[in-house]
Amino acid sequence: MATGARDWLERIRALPLPGKVRILNVCGGHERSITMAGLRGALPKNIELIPGPGCPVCVCPEEDVYQAIQLALNEKIILVAFGDMLRVPVNAPKKDPRSLEQAKAVGADIRPIASPTEAVRIARANPEQAVVFFAAGFETTTAPVAAMLAEGVPDNLFVLLSGRLTWPAVAMLLESETPGFDALVAPGHVSTIMGPEEWRFVVDQHGIPAAVAGFTPESLLAAFYSVLRQKLEGRLFLDNCYAEIARPGGNRTAQRQMEQTLEVTDANWRGVGVIPKSGFALNTEFAAHDAHRQFPSYADSARKRAGQMPPGCDCARVVLGKIYPNECILYGRACTPRTPIGPCMVSDEGACRIWWASGVRSPVTEETTA
Numbered sequence: 216m217a218t219g220a221r222d223w224l225e226r227i228r229a230l231p232l233p234g235k236v237r238i239l240n241v242c243g244g245h246e247r248s249i250t251m252a253g254l255r256g257a258l259p260k261n262i263e264l265i266p267g268p269g270c271p272v273c274v275c276p277e278e279d280v281y282q283a284i285q286l287a288l289n290e291k292i293i294l295v296a297f298g299d300m301l302r303v304p305v306n307a308p309k310k311d312p313r314s315l316e317q318a319k320a321v322g323a324d325i326r327p328i329a330s331p332t333e334a335v336r337i338a339r340a341n342p343e344q345a346v347v348f349f350a351a352g353f354e355t356t357t358a359p360v361a362a363m364l365a366e367g368v369p370d371n372l373f374v375l376l377s378g379r380l381t382w383p384a385v386a387m388l389l390e391s392e393t394p395g396f397d398a399l400v401a402p403g404h405v406s407t408i409m410g411p412e413e414w415r416f417v418v419d420q421h422g423i424p425a426a427v428a429g430f431t432p433e434s435l436l437a438a439f440y441s442v443l444r445q446k447l448e449g450r451l452f453l454d455n456c457y458a459e460i461a462r463p464g465g466n467r468t469a470q471r472q473m474e475q476t477l478e479v480t481d482a483n484w485r486g487v488g489v490i491p492k493s494g495f496a497l498n499t500e501f502a503a504h505d506a507h508r509q510f511p512s513y514a515d516s517a518r519k520r521a522g523q524m525p526p527g528c529d530c531a532r533v534v535l536g537k538i539y540p541n542e543c544i545l546y547g548r549a550c551t552p553r554t555p556i557g558p559c560m561v562s563d564e565g566a567c568r569i570w571w572a573s574g575v576r577s578p579v580t581e582e583t584t585a
């Protein structure tokens with residue numbers, strides 16, 4: 216019989232942990248499940264659950280969003296993008312559109328889509344027009360984009376790719392002087408595509424316990440129990456608590472399609488900087504469909520705060536697990552889902568948005584922590 220959430224909680228509470236243990240997650244889906252199920256409050260106080268770099272919209276470089284906005288405004292194109300990208304703000308002058316949503320409001324043809332198939336359908340339905348697919352995402356989102364390209368796309372479809380690999384961000388944290396966590400819960404969806412083995416370096420090279428988790432409270436609690444027990448017993452290994460879906464080796468077809476169409480590049484993460492070999496770009500064989508190569512660049516380094524987070528926004532530290540969302544001074548004050556200032560309050564995978572949706576409505580202040 217499968218072990219239920221209550222049983223896992225009892226097992227965790229029975230562990231004789233000598234001190235604080237900080238467990239990092241790197242998946243917006245994990246953070247949503249943890250927060251919505253109230254797992255933080257249910258666990259012993261010396262276990263900290265830290266949301267990490269698990270939101271692709273949040274780390275999408277400001278200059279890529281700006282480029283998408285400018286292409287939509289200045290070129291005769293239809294721009295399609297996943298819905299949560301539409302409200303991400305950039306640091307454009309106040310008189311100019313600051314998001315794709317605002318660009319749409321002043322007449323740009325911008326359409327939200329839910330899958331690459333829709334991008335292909337829109338391109339086929341509009342053969343006289345160029346369609347630019349602004350595709351930001353981690354491996355799980357990038358794999359279907361690669362599949363779309365591998366299967367063949369209309370000549371008038373171009374991809375403005377802002378794809379990212381998750382493991383290099385975790386490697387960067389671990390190689391820093393202050394990683395800020397003692398154990399890792401690795402993302403289930405990414406492991407389904409790339410294989411759980413991708414996370415073995417955390418254990419082998421850094422001596423940090425790790426477990427792949429699914430998205431139910433049971434699977435997450437099983438992963439927490441595993442890494443806590445590994446730490447207590449000093450017997451480290453990469454556990455897989457999502458074995459029914461994340462199979463050894465991952466999805467070979469998806470990996471082949473990614474190898475066929477993409478190349479891995481150094482990439483900028485918004486607010487974080489360039490992380491080596493952490494991005495995807497279309498390879499030369501698919502250059503004819505690469506919007507980065509086929510359209511003019513609107514990069515403007517003279518633009519105020521180009522490439523940065525908006526003033527006062529602490530998304531970069533939220534993304535790196537250095538602070539909790541409500542430790543940002545703007546949380547729940549100037550920044551809410553209705554008036555988002557940073558990307559973490561826009562995306563469904565952003566930690567600020569998730570915490571807000573769970574009912575956390577005000578920032579931590581000296582009064583609330585006293």
Ligand code: SF4
Nearest residue numbers: 530543550557560567
């Ligand atoms: S509350 Fe808003 S401004 Fe602060 S980190 Fe989150 S998204 Fe950025």
